[in-house]
Amino acid sequence: MQSETPLPSAMADLLGLDPSNPLVIFVMAFVASLVVASGLLTLVAVSGIWGKRKITAAFTDRIAVNRHGPMGLLIIPADALRLLSKELIIPEGVDRPAWDLGPLIMVFSALAGFAVIPMGNGIQIADPEVGLAYVFAMASVASLGLVMAGYSSNNKYSFLGGLRAVAQNLAYEIPLILTGMSVVIFAGSLRMSTIVAEQADTLIALGPVAIPQWYAFVNPFAFVLFMVANLAEVGRNPFDIPEAPTEIVAGWQTEYSSVYFVLAYLSEFIHIFLGGAIIATIFLGGPAGPVLPGIVWFLIKIVAVYLFTQWARSAVPRVRIDQLIEIGWKGMLVLSFANLVLTAIIVGVIA
Amino acid sequence: MSNPWIAIGALALVGVLIPVGMMAASYLLRPSVPEQGKSATYESGEVPTGSSQQIQFNIQYYMVALLFVVFDIETVLIFPWTVVYRDVVANVGLAEALYPMLVFVGILVVGLAWAWRNGAVKWVRSPRASRQLDHKP
Numbered sequence: 001m002q003s004e005t006p007l008p009s010a011m012a013d014l015l016g017l018d019p020s021n022p023l024v025i026f027v028m029a030f031v032a033s034l035v036v037a038s039g040l041l042t043l044v045a046v047s048g049i050w051g052k053r054k055i056t057a058a059f060t061d062r063i064a065v066n067r068h069g070p071m072g073l074l075i076i077p078a079d080a081l082r083l084l085s086k087e088l089i090i091p092e093g094v095d096r097p098a099w100d101l102g103p104l105i106m107v108f109s110a111l112a113g114f115a116v117i118p119m120g121n122g123i124q125i126a127d128p129e130v131g132l133a134y135v136f137a138m139a140s141v142a143s144l145g146l147v148m149a150g151y152s153s154n155n156k157y158s159f160l161g162g163l164r165a166v167a168q169n170l171a172y173e174i175p176l177i178l179t180g181m182s183v184v185i186f187a188g189s190l191r192m193s194t195i196v197a198e199q200a201d202t203l204i205a206l207g208p209v210a211i212p213q214w215y216a217f218v219n220p221f222a223f224v225l226f227m228v229a230n231l232a233e234v235g236r237n238p239f240d241i242p243e244a245p246t247e248i249v250a251g252w253q254t255e256y257s258s259v260y261f262v263l264a265y266l267s268e269f270i271h272i273f274l275g276g277a278i279i280a281t282i283f284l285g286g287p288a289g290p291v292l293p294g295i296v297w298f299l300i301k302i303v304a305v306y307l308f309t310q311w312a313r314s315a316v317p318r319v320r321i322d323q324l325i326e327i328g329w330k331g332m333l334v335l336s337f338a339n340l341v342l343t344a345i346i347v348g349v350i351a
Numbered sequence: 352m353s354n355p356w357i358a359i360g361a362l363a364l365v366g367v368l369i370p371v372g373m374m375a376a377s378y379l380l381r382p383s384v385p386e387q388g389k390s391a392t393y394e395s396g397e398v399p400t401g402s403s404q405q406i407q408f409n410i411q412y413y414m415v416a417l418l419f420v421v422f423d424i425e426t427v428l429i430f431p432w433t434v435v436y437r438d439v440v441a442n443v444g445l446a447e448a449l450y451p452m453l454v455f456v457g458i459l460v461v462g463l464a465w466a467w468r469n470g471a472v473k474w475v476r477s478p479r480a481s482r483q484l485d486h487k488p
Contacts, residue, residue, distance in 0.1 A: 008358045013382060022357050029358035033365040041369070057419045084373065085380040091392045111366035115359045125362050126355035133430060134359075154394040156403045162414050177426045184433040259360055259377035263370050266452040322391060322474030325415060329472035333422070333463065340429075341456060348445040 006127045007032045030332035032125055037111055040270060043299075047080045047306055048269040055307070059314035064103030088258035094325050095152035102149035103260045108275050109141035115194050117277045120294020124193070131192035132184065132282065138273055139233070141171045142267065146242070149264070150252040153310025161251025164321055165235065165242035172232035172239075175336040179226045182343040183215050183282045196286035207332025216283040222339050227308070229332060230275040232324075234308040237270070238316045243326055258264055411475045418466055425459050 008028035012019040019025060039350060050065065050073060059062030067071030084216040090099075118124040128134060143166055150162015187195040202212040216223040232239035243251040253264045261324075280301035287294030319327065392399045406441060432452050439448040 006355065006358060008361075022354070025357045026361050027356075029361035030365065032358070036363050037364070037369055057360045081380075086377075087382050087384060088377070089389055092390050093392070095404070104367070104374075107361070107370045108366040111362050111369065112359070115362040121466040126358035126449045129357070130353040150406065154403050155390070155399075156394065159403045159406065159408070163408055165414050167415055168416055173417070173465060174422045174426055176427070181429060182425070184430075185436050187438045188434060190430075190434060203379075249393065249395070258381055259374050262377075277473065309381060325411065325472060327476060328417065329418070329463075329468065334460075337456060341453065344449060344452070347437065348440045348449050 006124050007122060008125065010122055024176060029125055030323040033115075036114060036119075036123070036125065039055070040111070040114065041266075043273060043303075044075050044269040045080060045225070045332065047273075048265065049076045049240055049305070050336065051306075052310060055331060056314055057312045058312075060190060069257065081212060081229045083257055086261075087310075088260070089256050090324065091154060093154040094255065096155070098148040099150035099255075100260075102145045102152065102278065103267065104141045105145035105148065107263050107270065109138050109145065110267050110270035112141075113138040113274045116213040116279065117274075118192050118196055118282060118286050119277075120296075120298045123295060127193050129142035130190050132180060134189040135192075135274075135278060136180065137226055139278075140169065140173060142271060145267070146252055150257070153255040153257050156213055157250070157254045158252050160248050161242050161244075161254070163246075164244075165252055168232055168239060168242060168324060168328075169323070171325055172229045172332065174227060175328070175332040176229040178333075178336040178340050179222050179229065180278075180282060182219060182222045182340050185340075185347050186218065187344050192281055192286075195282055196288065199285040200288060212285055212288060214283065214285040214288075219343060221340075222343070225332065225336055225339060226279060227305075228281060229336075230305075231312060232328070234272045234273070234275050234309065237313045238319050239324060240313070240318055241321050272309055273302050276302035279305050409475060414475070417470055419479045421462065422459070425455075428455070 006289050010020040011028040011032060012024050014026075016343040017024045017028075022142060054071075056062075065075045068074035068078060113124045113135050116128060116135055118127075135256070146165040147237040150158045150160075150165065153159070173307050183195065184190060187198045189195060189198075195348065199214050201212040201213040203217055204211050211217060231237075235242050241247075243253070248254075256264055277298075280298060284301050289297030289300075292300075392403070394400075429452070436448055
């Protein structure tokens with residue numbers, strides 16, 4: 001199921017071009033990136049404009065969008081056009097280049113993270129040796145955009161939101177990475193394709209059904225920790241305090257309108273799917289699964305993580321900023337250290 | 352097998368082109384109706400006072416950032432260890448592979464306990480906020 005060559009080389013082979021020529025690879029990778037990015041944008045459009053409303057409505061016993069097309073699905077192009085054609089209001093005293101670059105950096109960091117994710121059926125743009133470190137690094141670049149947005153908006157709510165966003169990302173970055181590293185102890189590699197391949201072995205065979213060695217089954221404690229830290233990383237309830245609509249209006253995005261709002265919103269949803277893709281790759285066997293092709297399983301897994309964030313958004317109350325700091329530094333960090341050390345000891349004793 | 356960073360660079364380029372393209376599309380579509388008062392920053396309907404870039408904020412944000420630097424460097428140092436751990440256990444033995452890292456993590460945990468006791472991860476209240484809390488009926 002998993003092809004060994006990354007997508008650009010495979011495409012070059014298919015077209016009869018020389019895959020060792022850097023220019024050929026760049027053009028092929030560019031085309032492949034456009035395909036992957038369009039798929040992502042479609043996913044975000046469906047889940048962010050339509051799915052989010054429908055899910056929240058189901059939780060709160062409302063109907064939500066139902067006027068345009070079947071189940072209100074045509075709201076997606078209508079809303080995309082509506083948001084893009086809004087007037088851009090530039091508030092007084094904004095710090096201009098930083099204010100414009102903030103949303104751009106957020107979208108960039110989320111999209112760039114997808115470069116190393118194996119999506120099944122050979123769809124993987126690149127497979128560097130440091131894949132997992134790269135994806136964590138890229139996902140964290142978004143914090144920079146958040147600081148820029150919060151600081152440059154010349155708005156007190158934005159400033160507080162930016163500070164909160166950074167404090168939150170700092171507090172949950174380390175538990176996230178430490179828990180991710182407990183997976184690396186099992187896999188013995190940072191290369192994404194190797195991590196996926198290591199999970200294909202059978203853990204236990206229940207008669208004809210072989211349960212694969214997905215790290216969520218091998219180390220469920222790490223999986224739960226990672227899911228919680230990921231909720232904080234993407235800023236969804238119970239950790240949506242950087243936005244906290246009932247406290248600080250809209251946090252760091254208060255002053256953004258028109259296309260900048262679209263970019264901020266887009267980056268949040270791409271980050272949710274990037275978090276889902278990381279979880280799927282290192283805990284849920286990547287694109288592996290029975291019967292259906294790999295890409296379908298990959299989509300099922302990342303949409304499942306998205307549904308989990310939406311469920312948490314509707315069902316779990318928000319924590320306060322002081323509680324968040326204490327949960328992060330006193331709870332999650334200690335637990336993730338314990339998880340790492342215990343994993344190392346258990347793996348060492350068994351090996 | 353070509354250099355994977357060429358392909359990553361291509362995706363990074365797409366990652367910049369998409370938001371820039373959306374900005375360009377919006378620039379062509381959107382109206383511009385400048386009006387007095389529209390460009391004031393939002394402060395719940397009040398007239399905004401002062402600049403927000405010179406306000407004082409809670410020292411706590413600075414404290415956790417300092418703490419983060421320490422632990423972030425530590426995660427970078429643990430990364431290579433996790434990659435080679437199983438091979439080292441197989442070749443050299445459990446003690447050789449595990450104990451140095453246990454000592455390293457132990458020192459960091461002692462540091463965290465010290466920061467914890469000193470209140471670096473406890474939310475700081477300004478003297479005024481504490482006074483207000485004490486005087487609550």
